[in-house]
Amino acid sequence: MSDLVPQSQLTRKDFVSNQDVRWCPGCGDYAILNTVQKFLPTLGIPKERIVWVSGIGCSSRFPYYLETYGFHTIHGRAPAIATGLRAANPELSLWLVTGDGDGLSIGGNHLLHCLRRNVDLRILMFNNRIYGLTKGQYSPTSEQGKITKSSPQGTADHPVDPATFALGCGGTFVARSIDVAAAHLTSVLERAAAHRGTAFVEIFQNCSVFNDGAFDSFTDKSLAAERQLHVQHGAPLRYGKNGELGVRLNPRILALEVIRPGQDGTTDADVLIHDETNQTIAHLLTHMPFAEFPVALGVLYAVERPTYDQGIAQQLETANGPRDLDQLLRGTSPWTVL
Amino acid sequence: MNEPTTDRTSVQPQSTVMRRSGAVVRFAGDSGDGMQITGDQFTTSTALAGNDLATLPDYPAEIRAPAGTLYGVSGFQIRFGSSDVFTPGDSPDVLVAMNPAALRTNLRDLIPGGLLVVNTGAFTQANLDKAGYTSNPLEDGSLAGWNLVALDITKLTLTAVRTVALSTKEAGRCKNFWTLGLMLWVFSRTLDSSIEWIEARFKRRADFAQANILALRAGYAYGETTEFSHVRYEVPPAKVAPGLYRSISGNTALAYGLIAAAQVAGRKLVLGSYPITPATDILHELSKHKALGVVTLQAEDEIAAICSAIGASFGGAIGVTSTSGPGMALKTEALGLAVSTELPLVVLNVQRGGPSTGLPTKTEQADLLQAVHGRNGETPVCVLAASTPANCFEVAYEAVSIALTHMTPVIVLSDGYLANGAEPWRIPSTAELPPIARRELPPVEGFRAFERDPETLARHWVAPGTPGYEHRIGGLEKDATTGHISYDPVNHEKMIHLRAEKVARIARGLPPAKVCVGADQGRLLVVGWGSTYGSIHEAVRRCSQDGLSVSHLHLTHIHPFPPGLGALLQRFERILVPELNLGQLSQLLRSEFLVPTRNFNKVQGKPFHVEELVSAIRTELEN
Numbered sequence: 015m016s017d018l019v020p021q022s023q024l025t026r027k028d029f030v031s032n033q034d035v036r037w038c039p040g041c042g043d044y045a046i047l048n049t050v051q052k053f054l055p056t057l058g059i060p061k062e063r064i065v066w067v068s069g070i071g072c073s074s075r076f077p078y079y080l081e082t083y084g085f086h087t088i089h090g091r092a093p094a095i096a097t098g099l100r101a102a103n104p105e106l107s108l109w110l111v112t113g114d115g116d117g118l119s120i121g122g123n124h125l126l127h128c129l130r131r132n133v134d135l136r137i138l139m140f141n142n143r144i145y146g147l148t149k150g151q152y153s154p155t156s157e158q159g160k161i162t163k164s165s166p167q168g169t170a171d172h173p174v175d176p177a178t179f180a181l182g183c184g185g186t187f188v189a190r191s192i193d194v195a196a197a198h199l200t201s202v203l204e205r206a207a208a209h210r211g212t213a214f215v216e217i218f219q220n221c222s223v224f225n226d227g228a229f230d231s232f233t234d235k236s237l238a239a240e241r242q243l244h245v246q247h248g249a250p251l252r253y254g255k256n257g258e259l260g261v262r263l264n265p266r267i268l269a270l271e272v273i274r275p276g277q278d279g280t281t282d283a284d285v286l287i288h289d290e291t292n293q294t295i296a297h298l299l300t301h302m303p304f305a306e307f308p309v310a311l312g313v314l315y316a317v318e319r320p321t322y323d324q325g326i327a328q329q330l331e332t333a334n335g336p337r338d339l340d341q342l343l344r345g346t347s348p349w350t351v352l
Numbered sequence: 353m354n355e356p357t358t359d360r361t362s363v364q365p366q367s368t369v370m371r372r373s374g375a376v377v378r379f380a381g382d383s384g385d386g387m388q389i390t391g392d393q394f395t396t397s398t399a400l401a402g403n404d405l406a407t408l409p410d411y412p413a414e415i416r417a418p419a420g421t422l423y424g425v426s427g428f429q430i431r432f433g434s435s436d437v438f439t440p441g442d443s444p445d446v447l448v449a450m451n452p453a454a455l456r457t458n459l460r461d462l463i464p465g466g467l468l469v470v471n472t473g474a475f476t477q478a479n480l481d482k483a484g485y486t487s488n489p490l491e492d493g494s495l496a497g498w499n500l501v502a503l504d505i506t507k508l509t510l511t512a513v514r515t516v517a518l519s520t521k522e523a524g525r526c527k528n529f530w531t532l533g534l535m536l537w538v539f540s541r542t543l544d545s546s547i548e549w550i551e552a553r554f555k556r557r558a559d560f561a562q563a564n565i566l567a568l569r570a571g572y573a574y575g576e577t578t579e580f581s582h583v584r585y586e587v588p589p590a591k592v593a594p595g596l597y598r599s600i601s602g603n604t605a606l607a608y609g610l611i612a613a614a615q616v617a618g619r620k621l622v623l624g625s626y627p628i629t630p631a632t633d634i635l636h637e638l639s640k641h642k643a644l645g646v647v648t649l650q651a652e653d654e655i656a657a658i659c660s661a662i663g664a665s666f667g668g669a670i671g672v673t674s675t676s677g678p679g680m681a682l683k684t685e686a687l688g689l690a691v692s693t694e695l696p697l698v699v700l701n702v703q704r705g706g707p708s709t710g711l712p713t714k715t716e717q718a719d720l721l722q723a724v725h726g727r728n729g730e731t732p733v734c735v736l737a738a739s740t741p742a743n744c745f746e747v748a749y750e751a752v753s754i755a756l757t758h759m760t761p762v763i764v765l766s767d768g769y770l771a772n773g774a775e776p777w778r779i780p781s782t783a784e785l786p787p788i789a790r791r792e793l794p795p796v797e798g799f800r801a802f803e804r805d806p807e808t809l810a811r812h813w814v815a816p817g818t819p820g821y822e823h824r825i826g827g828l829e830k831d832a833t834t835g836h837i838s839y840d841p842v843n844h845e846k847m848i849h850l851r852a853e854k855v856a857r858i859a860r861g862l863p864p865a866k867v868c869v870g871a872d873q874g875r876l877l878v879v880g881w882g883s884t885y886g887s888i889h890e891a892v893r894r895c896s897q898d899g900l901s902v903s904h905l906h907l908t909h910i911h912p913f914p915p916g917l918g919a920l921l922q923r924f925e926r927i928l929v930p931e932l933n934l935g936q937l938s939q940l941l942r943s944e945f946l947v948p949t950r951n952f953n954k955v956q957g958k959p960f961h962v963e964e965l966v967s968a969i970r971t972e973l974e975n
Contacts, residue, residue, distance in 0.1 A: 031824070033836065062819040067663075078824050078837065083816035085666055086826025087659070088689050094624075094656035098663025098671060099816075101622050101647045106667075106816055124659075127652040326647060333642030339615045342644065343608060343779045347545070348598040349400055 024055035031081045037072060040222035042193030043140065047079055049196045053203050054080070057107070064107045067096045069116040072147050073140035073219070076111040090121025093128035096135050097322070104323045107207070108135035114155040115145050118174055122154075129183035131322040132211040136203075139176055139216050140193070144225035162224075177300040180214040181293060181315060187213040188296060188315040192233050193220060198244070198311065205313050211321045218309075232309045243308040245299065247316075250285040253308050260285035261307070263295070270298050272307060290316045369540060369584045374403075374433025376441030377535065380458045381450030382474075383417050383426045386528035390448075391428025393532055393549060397541040398432045399599055399776055402589025405432040406741075406886065407599075408440035408773045411713065420474075420482040425457045434588040438740075438886035440773060442961040446538075448531055450474060450505070452483035459495075467583060468498040469534070471527070473506025499583070503574075505530055512570030513563040522560070526567035533571025540586045543568055593778060600777040602741040602770030603630075606700055607637035609748025610672055611644055617756060617788040620669040622647045624660030626679060629712040630768040631702035634674040654682035658699065662686060665695040666825070668815025670752055674700040677719050678709060684727050687761055691731045691851065693825045694802070694811050696755035696762075698748070703767040705957045714957025715769035717882050718933040723763045724911050724940065730848045732855040734758070735911040737765040739885035742777035744770060747908060753788045758858050759810040765910075767932075769883045769959050796820035802835035809854035856912050864916035870896050870903025873923035876972055879949070880930055881907040881937050884960055888930060891965035895973075902969055910940070918945040928952055928972050930965055 029051045037043045054064065064082040068074035070089035077084030083106075087095045096110050117125050117139050128137070144162070145151040151164040155176065159168035180188045187209040191199040199217065206213035218229045232241035239255045251261040262284045264271050273280040289295060296315035302308070336342035377394070381387045388409055398405050410427040417424030431441035446467040449455035451474035462468060472490060480488055489495055490502055509527040510520065529550070536543060547565055554561035575584070600608070614621035625635040625648065639648045647669075651657035654675055661671030675683065680701045690697045703719045705711025723735045734754055738747040744766055751762040794803060794812055801823040802811050814821040823835070831838035832846050867877070869892045880888040885906050892904035905920065907913070921927055921941065927949045929938040935951040942949055952968045954960060 060819065061822055062817055065816045078826070080824075081822055083822050084824035084826075085663075085693075086824065086828065087662075088685055088827055091655060091659040091686065094651065094659035095663035095666070097649065097651075097656070098622060098624055098660030098665075099667040100663075101649060101660065102620060102664040102667030102669035102671075103815065103817055123652055124656055127656065330642050330645060330647070335640055335643040337643050339612055339644070339782050342611060342641065343598075344596065345598045345779075347396065348596050348779060350596055351402065351592050351594050 024061070026051045026055060028061060029054045029081050031079050033078045035079050036075065038223050041072070042142070042219035042221070043073060043076070045194045045196065046138070046140065046199070046217060046219065047076065049199050050203070051080065053200050054082075056204075057207055059107045063105065064109065065099065066109045066111060067092045067099065068111040069113075069121055070147070071113040071116045071145075072221075073111050073113040074116060090116050090119070091124060092116070093121065093124040093133075093137070097128060097131070097133050100133055100135060100323050101326055104134070104327060110135055110137045112137060112139050113146075114139065114141045114143060114153045114176065118154045118176060118179065125179075126183045129180055129185040129212050129214065132184075132186050132319050134211055134321045134323045136206045136209070136213040137215065139214065140219040141176055141216050142219045142221040142225055143173075143228050144221050146221050146224055150224035175300055176216040177214070177314060178297065180216075181297055181300060185214050185315070186211040186317050186319050187313070188300070189214070189313045190216045190218070190309070190311045192218045192229070192311065194233070202313065205316065209316060211319060232304070241308045243299075243310045245288045245290070245310055245312040245314060247288055247290040247313065249288055250282070251288050252285055259308075262286050263298075270302060270307065290314065293317075369586050372585050372587050373435060374431065374437065374587055375446065375539070375585065376429065376431040376444045377446040377448070377539075378427055378429040378444035378458060378461070379448045379531070380425055380427040380454035381448075381528070382419050382453065383412060383414075383424045384419060385426070385450045386525065387426050387428050387450070390528045390532045391430060393546045394535060395430055395599060395774070396545045396549070397536060398430065398539075399597070400545055401541055401587070403432040403434060403587055404437040404590040404592055404776060405430060406437050406440045406773060406775045407431075408769065420451060420453055420479045422453045422457055422483060425454045427454070427458060432587060434590045436590065437775070438890045439959070439962065442963055446535075448535065450527070450531070452479045452485055452489070455489065456483045456485065462498060464497055466498055467538075468495060468500045469531075470500065470502050471505035471531075472502045473504040508570065508574065509567050513566050516559050516563040516566065518559060518563055523563060526563050529564045530567040530571035533568040533573075534575050535571075537572045537575030538584055540584060543572060592776070595778040597776045597778055599774050600742055600745070601633075601772060601774040602738065602744040602766055603633040603702065603772070604637050605741055605744035605777065606674075606738070606748045606764070606766060607634050607641075609745040610638070610670070610698065610752060611641055611646060612745070612782075612785055613749045613752030613788060614646070614670050615644070615782070616785050617670065617752065618790065619756075620645055620647065620664075621672065622649070622661060622664035622669045623672045623674065624649045624651050624657040624664070625674045626651050626654045626657045628654070628676045628679045630704055630771045631674045631676045631679070631700065633771065634700060634702070654679040655686060658683040658686040658697075661697055662690050662695060665690070665697050666693075666815070668813070668817075670696065670698070670756070672698040672700065674702070676702045676704045676712075677706045680719060680722060687733065688727050688729060688731050689827045690761040691727070691733060692827045692829075694759045694851070694854075696759055696813065698751045698755055699761060699763045700748070701763060701765050702771045703765060705955075711957040713768060715767045715883065715959060716932050716955060716957060717765075717767060717884070718936065718955070719765065720881070720910065720933065720936040721939070723765055730852065732852050733911070734760055734762040734855055734858055735765065736762060736908055737882040737910055738770055739882060739906055739908065741770050741773045741775050743885075743908075745777070749785065753786070754858055756788060756813075757810065757861075758808050758854060759813060760855055760858075765882055767883050793818070793821070799823070800833070800835050801825060802830055802832070804850070804854075808857055809850060859909070859912040859915050862909050862912075862914045865905065865907075865914040865920045867903040867905045867920070869893050871901070872903065872920065874903055875901040875925045876928060876969065877903050877905055877921065877924035877926070878928045878930065878965075878969065879905045879907065879921075879937070879941065881910060884930055884932065887960040887962050887965055890962045891969060894962070894966055895969045900969065900973055902973065907937070910937070913944065921945055921947045926950060926972055928968065930954075930960060930968065932959070
């Protein structure tokens with residue numbers, strides 16, 4: 015994208031569409047929308063080159079509220095539609111909004127293939143661990159045993175962790191943030207926007223009607239310092255009110271451990287330095303059992319790998335075969351009838 | 353086409369070279385015997401000799417079926433003639449059977465007295481057992497009704513290529529070219545095109561090229577020097593329109609039609625597809641033409657295939673997806689999205705036998721009602737049906753043109769018979785192709801995504817990247833004026849009518865319904881659609897020449913129907929609708945025009961025989 019718009023020219027207002035926002039009062043989606051609308055002008059990309067694609071669900075209403083091009087598609091299929099759109103036009107800045115049900119239940123297959131292909135697009139998965147638009151059934155990220163209208167005795171399903179899934183699918187960029195953490199979310203979006211390939215961002219999003227407080231155990235202000243681990247490439251994995259806690263790697267059993275450097279014979283040097291290019295560490299970070307460990311947030315994994323779009327473009331350039339229509343239609347052995 | 357002349361019947365053993373108006377030849381052998389190559393090469397030399405022709409391969413669903421089994425038999429049928437040929441023929445005049453299984457599965461089709469060439473080298477006890485023969489048909493007199501020529505082709509081939517250092521297995525593989533050589537002699541053809549092909553094919557294996565050419569020449573020479581001298585035919589060239597020709601199969605023609613339309617429209621062609629028999633060759637063919645800017649995505653499933661095509665269309669490209677019946681079922685929901693968002697899209701359904709997995713390699717016309725009606729909601733799409741392999745080109749081209757002009761998905765129905773069948777095609781020059789208009793964008797000020805052209809009712813197609821026209825579309829109901837989400841009941845009904853009317857208005861640009869054989873009124877009208885064209889056409893012509901009052905109407909445009917169809921149907925006393933289903937077009941005609949159609953149906957995974965239709969027509973006219 016060569017002809018970028020000077021950042022000062024566009025403001026939040028330019029990205030606000032004329033549609034009434036129809037989420038429930040108190041929904042975490044409002045906060046995300048607000049952050050995104052403030053963030054988009056900073057990209058310096060002309061509005062017409064930005065496209066938001068979504069599936070079905072509360073989160074998937076997102077494109078209607080942004081004054082860019084947008085496509086509200088069908089349940090679970092947004093990654094497939096975005097892949098085709100990308101193939102048609104590699105110049106666009108492509109963003110996809112999905113939810114835990116849309117992306118990991120009905121659309122799990124498409125998400126898998128989008129991630130492994132490394133299609134150049136940014137996926138924001140609003141994870142509220144519930145089905146909102148259908149009024150409160152359990153989702154594939156709901157905790158096992160969750161009682162909902164469709165699981166009065168609690169679910170028998172073991173949940174999937176979105177970030178772990180994305181890593182397992184061969185995703186090249188995996189990050190996490192929180193709906194109301196505007197500054198943190200903005201920094202993650204900046205990294206996602208700069209990534210070439212599929213950038214997968216899980217956003218913990220509160221559903222105030224059907225699953226209120228689902229993430230309070232680590233998003234509540236009073237608990238945040240003790241329960242959130244904000245990762246930074248090259249920085250030690252420390253958290254706690256004064257950074258008194260740390261995470262170290264126990265190489266003997268290839269597992270992470272929480273330590274208090276300076277206690278039990280541990281030192282600052284024992285704290286693991288975050289390396290976002292290390293997939294094994296990223297996997298361990300997404301997998302930390304909660305409460306015993308904090309929730310890892312930020313860019314957990316980011317590597318460069320050729321994108322699907324680059325592969326397609328390269329093949330178009332280097333392909334053999336007929337180069338004009340007449341040559342194609344004639345084929346190799348035509349005959350003439352006089 | 354083979355007119356019902358006396359020379360078509362059997363092989364007479366007295367004359368040296370007999371002139372025939374046409375012939376049907378079938379090559380049948382084990383999957384590994386190379387019968388498709390033999391058939392293709394025989395076809396090329398036939399085309400070069402100036403005959404009109406039609407071909408149909410028939411291969412097993414199994415990839416590597418065990419050698420010698422009945423289900424491992426692979427066949428290739430060609431019909432050629434000195435006048436128009438419409439079908440690959442009902443029954444072969446000549447059958448080449450390379451093993452007992454091929455003989456057993458094909459003999460029942462060979463005309464009485466027909467020439468039967470059998471490779472005795474493959475008639476071992478083991479092969480006879482596999483084919484289920486309790487006695488050797490070569491010895492038990494059961495082949496007395498045919499003109500049997502029993503040759504040890506395996507041994508004759510090995511002898512012919514013995515000067516080339518090959519293993520016995522490799523040498524034995526040349527027997528398909530020995531057989532080809534013999535048949536080329538029988539039909540007074542030259543070896544030139546086959547030698548050229550062998551040389552090109554085995555450019556890097558001079559020994560294989562040499563052996564195959566030796567085998568080819570030996571087969572030809574065998575005809576010249578042995579008892580074969582009593583059966584040799586000459587089929588004079590057909591009178592066909594002057595021009596440049598090539599042979600083309602239905603699937604290739606579909607692919608070319610799409611490419612041609614994309615070039616003329618100046619749009620990128622994006623195919624999203626998932627492999628499925630018998631549509632996969634469309635994906636294969638289009639994947640070869642990236643140099644022409646064609647993008648092909650092999651999607652993770654049928655749903656992703658159509659969704660990627662829809663995404664491409666949203667992006668300003670021509671989105672296409674190709675599939676067959678079971679895949680079509682999976683695409684249904686996404687097709688509704690394309691209807692709701694009014695995006696151009698082409699869906700190719702190469703029909704096969706259903707329901708479910710059904711008969712993957714066999715032909716059927718049972719997806720018609722699915723194409724016309726098979727979606728949730730009032731969800732109209734345009735439906736076209738190709739009638740011959742070469743016609744697939746025109747229909748695919750027209751499908752793109754309609755999709756772009758009317759901003760609608762278009763379903764193209766082909767089937768297994770058209771997909772693999774081939775016929776000569778007069779190659780159009782680019783200049784002959786009808787233009788595909790590109791609409792001017794409306795003024796930016798006050799642009800609304802669902803603003804419509806007053807004539808076609810098509811909305812504007814503005815791809816992302818176009819400054820000033822930023823808009824959102826989706827599968828929720830839209831306000832007819834603003835295009836914003838609307839749950840208003842009256843607006844919903846208005847939109848339902850608008851979408852239906854938009855598709856109905858496609859008919860305004862279509863040529864009026866017209867019979868292709870016979871008078872435009874009379875006692876009996878035979879109405880067909882799709883791949884039954886050749887059989888119906890020939891049957892109606894034959895009956896018409898016999899003085900019967902019968903006409904043929906063949907529909908390419910199923911939804912909407914062409915203008916004037918209702919009035920035309922009313923001008924006939926009876927309407928007969930032959931279909932390879934249980935009467936789906938018939939049902940549409942009845943409900944649309946309140947006409948008492950009569951059904952003639954066959955659902956065996958095979959095309960109609962001309963004879964079957966001739967007798968159905970006679971029965972209608974007699975009762």
